[in-house]
Amino acid sequence: MRGITALLVAVLVAVPPATAMQAHAAGDEPGEYLDRRVEIWNLFFRLMVVAFTIGAIVSGTMVWQVWRFRESNPNAKPTPYEEKGEW
Amino acid sequence: MYIGVVVALLVWVGAEAWNVERLVEHVPEDAEVIRVTGQQWFWTFEHEDGTTEVGELHVEAGKAYKFEIVSTDVIHSFNIHDYVVLMDAVPGRVNTVWFAPTEAGEHDIQCREYCGLIHYNMRATLYVEEPAA
Numbered sequence: 272m273r274g275i276t277a278l279l280v281a282v283l284v285a286v287p288p289a290t291a292m293q294a295h296a297a298g299d300e301p302g303e304y305l306d307r308r309v310e311i312w313n314l315f316f317r318l319m320v321v322a323f324t325i326g327a328i329v330s331g332t333m334v335w336q337v338w339r340f341r342e343s344n345p346n347a348k349p350t351p352y353e354e355k356g357e358w
Numbered sequence: 359m360y361i362g363v364v365v366a367l368l369v370w371v372g373a374e375a376w377n378v379e380r381l382v383e384h385v386p387e388d389a390e391v392i393r394v395t396g397q398q399w400f401w402t403f404e405h406e407d408g409t410t411e412v413g414e415l416h417v418e419a420g421k422a423y424k425f426e427i428v429s430t431d432v433i434h435s436f437n438i439h440d441y442v443v444l445m446d447a448v449p450g451r452v453n454t455v456w457f458a459p460t461e462a463g464e465h466d467i468q469c470r471e472y473c474g475l476i477h478y479n480m481r482a483t484l485y486v487e488e489p490a491a
Contacts, residue, residue, distance in 0.1 A: 305458075
């Protein structure tokens, strides 16, 4: 619980300054307008990088679990039920 | 720990999306207003100086434009695909969206909300011209 709180606090502390910096970058000067194509593409790109990274970690973990805990793995330890032949 | 990571990621995703939406929706103060009227099945554009165009829109590169989008009949959706401009035209409402064309060229404008028989051909052309000297 303490870890969750610490993470939440870290995110909430880190996000507002970054937001404020970007707000100043969005100029109202003629010829220096914000390009919505760039902003929207960048958001999409960042979120996709995160999504694919997390997807790779999650699916990699699942593949590893299936490989590591397969019945034929030399390191596999039979469950109590398997040992007793009860299954 | 795992819940913390997930919550932190969700907060981050939400904050990023909220921030970009806020930036994109902030209309520059000097944006020129263009009133866009959608009706079955064509677009009408009215500039600040009273000039009206039907089926085509002429703007200058390097300037900001704010579209005030209305509809006189059914729901349409005003879309300039090349500039990622998309906003519904709803009867009884004025929806706004802005953009700033960067270089001269021709771009398609089309309706993105099915609005009846000729919806597929409810198109217009955006002409971005070099700034007047």
